[in-house]
Each structure stands twice: as structure tokens, then as C-alpha cells.
Amino acid sequence: MLERHEIEAFLAVAEELHFRRATERLGLAQGRVSQIVGRLERRLGVALFARTSRKVTLTPAGQRLYDGLAPAHQEIQEAVAQALATGKGITGTLRVGFSSAWAGDMVLRTAEAFRRTHLGCLVEIQEIPLYDTFGPLRAGVVDLQLTEFPVEEPDLVAGSVIFSDTRAMMVPADHPFARQESVSVEDLARAPLIGVTGDSPPYWREYIWPSKTPQGKPIPRGPTFVYWLEVPPLVASGRGISVASLLAAHYHGRPGLTYVPFCDAPPIDYGLIWRRDGFTSRVQAFTDTLCRIHAGRP
CATH class of the missing domain: 3.40.190.10 (Periplasmic binding protein-like II)
Known part of the structure; x- marks a missing residue:
């Protein structure tokens, strides 16, 4: 019979495949999840995880245990949540x-x-x-x-x-910046910046699409946009550059565009x-x- 804390620790490691992340996810003290899983493996007499210095993977026994436990654990969580929601x-x-x-x-x-x-x-x-x-x-x-x-x-x-997420510069694929592994915030002073227009607060726009670099250099203004979907074609056509989350590359990637991470800008x-x-x-x-x-x- 598995205890609740053993089930939660095992499932967290199986899903994260990383003991530190599993520990953080459960809000436990450092090393606690490793201790729980180690004791569980000794009690069951089988290895549930294969560990190397670079990665953690499920063993066949661990995968079989996960396949059986995960759906049941989810059903229990949902049943408890539904009961609480009904009560509240x-x-x-x-x-x-x-x-x-x-x-x-x-x-x-x-x-x-x-x-x-x-x-x-x-x-x-x-x-x-x-x-x-x-x-x-x-x-x-x-x-x-x-x-x-x-x-x-x-x-x-x-x-x-x-x-x-990492802040990135969106540039045309043939732009000199596109050949670099990273760019500096100071590089924003070297090309027109495409930014949003409308009723968003000035401090919010300034944080994402600044008007000057940290060294005080003015950043030239490019075209403005109302909807984000306007930005990729504006950049691809050479009308300017813009600032975006690096995740935008996965959602708004297209021929003619490159996303280059900033080396010295805070994340978004x-x-x-x-x-x-x-x-x-x-x-x-x-x-x-x-x-x-x-x-x-x-």
C-alpha cells in the first residue's frame, strides 16, 4: 500500500523527470522528494527511475506504476475539487x-x-x-x-x-542582427522600432517598447500597430524591428522573420x-x- 506522500512524490518526479523541479512543485524541503522515492524503491524492491548526472528517466516498472497511478490520482483530485466547489x-x-x-x-x-x-x-x-x-x-x-x-x-x-520568457528582437531575416546569437538593448537605437498605439498606459508601453536605451540613446520610432498580427508582416517587409517574447517565434514564425534574444534585457x-x-x-x-x-x- 502506498502512502499519499509517496504517490505525490513519485508522480511529481515521473512528470517532471527532475528531482529539484519535483521538490519545488510540491513545496518540500530540498532533498525530501529524493528521500521519499528512494525509500519507496527500497520497500518495493524495484527501481522506478534510472538516474544519471544528466537526466532522470522512468524504468519499465516505473512507467507501469505511473500508467496505473496517474489516472486514478487525477480522478481523486477532481472528485475532491468537485466536492469543494459544490460546498463553496x-x-x-x-x-x-x-x-x-x-x-x-x-x-x-x-x-x-x-x-x-x-x-x-x-x-x-x-x-x-x-x-x-x-x-x-x-x-x-x-x-x-x-x-x-x-x-x-x-x-x-x-x-x-x-x-x-526571454525578451527578443523581431527582425527581418536579412537584417544584420539576424546573423547574431544575441543583441543588446543598446542595439534598439540602430533601427526604427514598431510599437503599439492606443490607450495602454505609457509606463507599460515604455517597458516593452522603450523610447530610449539604458545609456540614454533615443530609439527611432517606426510604424505603430493596433493588433499584434500586424507586426510580423511589418517587420518582414523591412518597415522596422520590434520587441517580443521569444515564445512569439513558435506562434508567429514565418519566412522573412528572425527572433534574436536580448543578452542584457530583463525577461517579460x-x-x-x-x-x-x-x-x-x-x-x-x-x-x-x-x-x-x-x-x-x-
Whole structure:
């Protein structure tokens, strides 16, 4: 018979294939998961994981155990969550916004998990345009939003950072920068920068599409855009360069474009925001679900 802590430790390592990440995921002290798994293997008399200095993999016995345990553990978690949701009365409709394709994928996956455990609550999702970053949230069109930080609005609350991604420069494939392994923020002064227009706060636009480099050099302005899908063709046609999350390469890659990471720029952080007067039990439950299944990775 396996104890609950043994099941959770085994499943965490089997899914992460990394003892440190499994330990962080479970919120345990360093080395604790390794101890639990080691004792479990000794008690069962079989190796569940093959360990080298470079990687961790499941043994055939470990894979068989995972295939049997994982679905049952998920069913137990969902049954408990459904009981709690029923007791807390989490019903109605929750509207969740996202500002980028990768944030949208995260919201979609979270919504699927949320629906399984909160059967009485409908989740509606929609994209939030960058030209009006906080408008739909303020207007009550959405209740919760996964977006780029920073958010410094007195009527809005920003949760903790959910994940971060490398900041990159989007350039034409034939641009000199495209041949480099990385670029500097100072390089922004050497080409017109395509940035967003609209009602987004100046501090927010400045953080992502700055007007000057850290050394104070002015960054020339290029065309502006309203919707993000305008940016790749503008860049590919040589109208300028832009700044994006490196994840954009997976969602908006196309011939004529190259994404080059910055070597000296902070990452772009993403997190959840909500109205200060709008933190409901539905918002809390969705936030908890997203943090549980996605914390630290998109």
C-alpha cells in the first residue's frame, strides 16, 4: 500500500523527470522528494527511475506504476475539487482574457481543468487587444486577465508572476542582427522600432517598447500597430524591428522573420490581474487552478 506522500512524490518526479523541479512543485524541503522515492524503491524492491548526472528517466516498472497511478490520482483530485466547489457554491460564468497566443494556450488548458472540477461554472475566454490592455477588464467584459507585467493601476490588482520568457528582437531575416546569437538593448537605437498605439498606459508601453536605451540613446520610432498580427508582416517587409517574447517565434514564425534574444534585457513577466472590487470565489478558484498546473512555465 502506498502512502499519499509517496504517490505525490513519485508522480511529481515521473512528470517532471527532475528531482529539484519535483521538490519545488510540491513545496518540500530540498532533498525530501529524493528521500521519499528512494525509500519507496527500497520497500518495493524495484527501481522506478534510472538516474544519471544528466537526466532522470522512468524504468519499465516505473512507467507501469505511473500508467496505473496517474489516472486514478487525477480522478481523486477532481472528485475532491468537485466536492469543494459544490460546498463553496462556485457557479455562474467566469470570463477570462488573455493578451497573447501563448497566454491564450495557458488559459485554455486551465479552463479545461477548471471545468472538470467546477461543473457548475461556465468559462468564457477572449483575446484582449494590446492597444487597450486594461479596458475590457475595467468595463467588466472579463473578470480576470493573463497579461504582460508591469501593472501599476490603482483600481486593478496584479497577482504574482506566473511565468517569464526571454525578451527578443523581431527582425527581418536579412537584417544584420539576424546573423547574431544575441543583441543588446543598446542595439534598439540602430533601427526604427514598431510599437503599439492606443490607450495602454505609457509606463507599460515604455517597458516593452522603450523610447530610449539604458545609456540614454533615443530609439527611432517606426510604424505603430493596433493588433499584434500586424507586426510580423511589418517587420518582414523591412518597415522596422520590434520587441517580443521569444515564445512569439513558435506562434508567429514565418519566412522573412528572425527572433534574436536580448543578452542584457530583463525577461517579460506574465501574471493574472483582476479588478480590486472583483475578486470573487470564481476568480480565486481559477487563479488557484492556473497556478497549480502552470506555475513557472507556459
